[in-house]
Amino acid sequence: MSKSYIEIAKEAKYKLAGNGARNIGMLLDAFKDIDPMTDADTYGTGKLINDFEAEIAEFLGKEKAVFFPTGTMAQQIATRMWSDATGTKKIAYHPLCHLEIHEKDAIKVLHHIDPVLLGAPGRLFTLEDLKAVNEPLACLLIELPQREIGGQLPTWEELVEISEYCKAQNIRLHLDGARLFEALPYYNKSAKEICALFDSVYISFYKGLGGIAGAILAGNTAFMEEAKIWKRRHGGDLISLYPYIVNARYSFNKRAGEMKKYWQNAIAVAERLNMIQGVKTIPEVPVCNMFHVYFDFSKDTLEKILTNIAEAHDLVVTMNIREISANLCMSELYFGDSFSLIPQEVLDGALEQLQIELR
């Protein structure tokens, strides 16, 4: 039996995207320098968890940060609390917001919140979209960068204007910062400067940071104390979360400072991909370390070509190929550690072959 494309792709020595294989060695690496006698955290208490929370709170410029097992949990809780605080069930977000498309309607089924979809799926929403909402909103959620449209970002000026508008209208502003670190180089701002525009902030440790799992929700002290109650309610108050915390700190230290390099690599590769007939990236010039790439080919054809490239150059261009229609495929590419391991001649050879084979 011949191998599937995924099997061939996994075996390739070089990967254009990502931070390497998600195997359990990732966990062990993070624990190499930790004393095994270190006390576990216990239900959100203990030096190990509280020190890390304080470190991230400081980094984000927020009074208090709490570690959560997932962003799904953290963000539902934040928006639910803003809804309760303002007495309205309406919150606004992008039509392709994680809460809308990846959480099985939890915000509605569990929290009875009524989302308002701002703008259109294929673009960022704007201040004008927000101004057009003619009912009171508890909260606006902004995802920076907007993952489902290739990691696009509003300009800094627009972001500030939206924040000021929300303040004036008494709309709480929540940051879906699953990929906040990735957005920092584009704005050329610190996390603190960006987070100052928001009332609450969520960040993830396994997107660009390449950790195992885990999230932080940050805000003012009273808000976060209540968020801990909700964390318990959701079943997120594990007796010990240290496997994720130790790895989150390790991944944060390892990759938070690398995002500019990852971004530059994304720009360079996108430029070369856009030179190929029938290949187009969104956005055309990436604003962070990710973009989406569309191929005007069937999934079968594309996989055959990428198999040839993997066999010839030991390099996999992408592992995830989504079929959009009979002759259109999409792939999401994230740049991380793996790119730096590719010798220049391997990269050049692979991209040249891609250009030839897709002709």
Added chain:
Amino acid sequence: MSKSYIEIAKEAKYKLAGNGARNIGMLLDAFKDIDPMTDADTYGTGKLINDFEAEIAEFLGKEKAVFFPTGTMAQQIATRMWSDATGTKKIAYHPLCHLEIHEKDAIKVLHHIDPVLLGAPGRLFTLEDLKAVNEPLACLLIELPQREIGGQLPTWEELVEISEYCKAQNIRLHLDGARLFEALPYYNKSAKEICALFDSVYISFYKGLGGIAGAILAGNTAFMEEAKIWKRRHGGDLISLYPYIVNARYSFNKRAGEMKKYWQNAIAVAERLNMIQGVKTIPEVPVCNMFHVYFDFSKDTLEKILTNIAEAHDLVVTMNIREISANLCMSELYFGDSFSLIPQEVLDGALEQLQIELR
């Protein structure tokens, strides 16, 4: 500054109760024999998680098992689903059920379920208590053993009768088996035989099994497929749960077969404690590896005496002392690995001194 009782207790070489210190070495031990190249699980899929779920499903005699980060999450989901399935908001459980006292009212606030408290806080509920409920119930939750009253257990006959009554009345029966393994020796039944009485079963990996965290919910396939949707909604569908899964399997293999020994140790110690004036265990004769012990002394006095014992014998009797009133304290004791490490003469010396000092 003199040390606190907890500090002194932590330093003692021998511990009457528990499975040893909860430090991060616990995680590393479990990973010693695992190939670091093993693929991580991904959103509930992958060999690592699915093999373990299948193994536990088989052990419990259920069609399907799903790994959850917490029992809090697993049990809310199970009871919510039984409520939805039967179209009634009423579920019944013991007044000291985990859902009632440790979850910040999540079952009410998040799931809008209306619990019926069966029986009284100080005793097990009975079939008669259940029969006295004069409204339709979606679900009855039974905790085996009932932790908050010293780990008591109904007789096998009563358990079977309750199960048959529930079947006849169309009440779904859910097992809070946080400490199911601990209950097996008393019933002298397999987990399968006990679980056959229940429609859904939750077990924990960090109570008697001594793991880091994590839980399994098991039931029929359709029920568990829906439970996975709720797991996503609750924010429990972590991209990777392997740090807990690898440890859960390790802890299960290490301790699931040890419960009879732990129980016998509990019986022996309870007997000796009950011989001391002003000391009483609940239950008098433990039915599993845990019991509660009441001391007719102030917390201060008790801590002083236990400090003396720790200093004289390097053994700590208990770390957790709860003040009930000015002259009454309670402690929960779990027997695990630590007890076996205590030399007989140390144990005898410590218990003799306890008897003398409490006089």
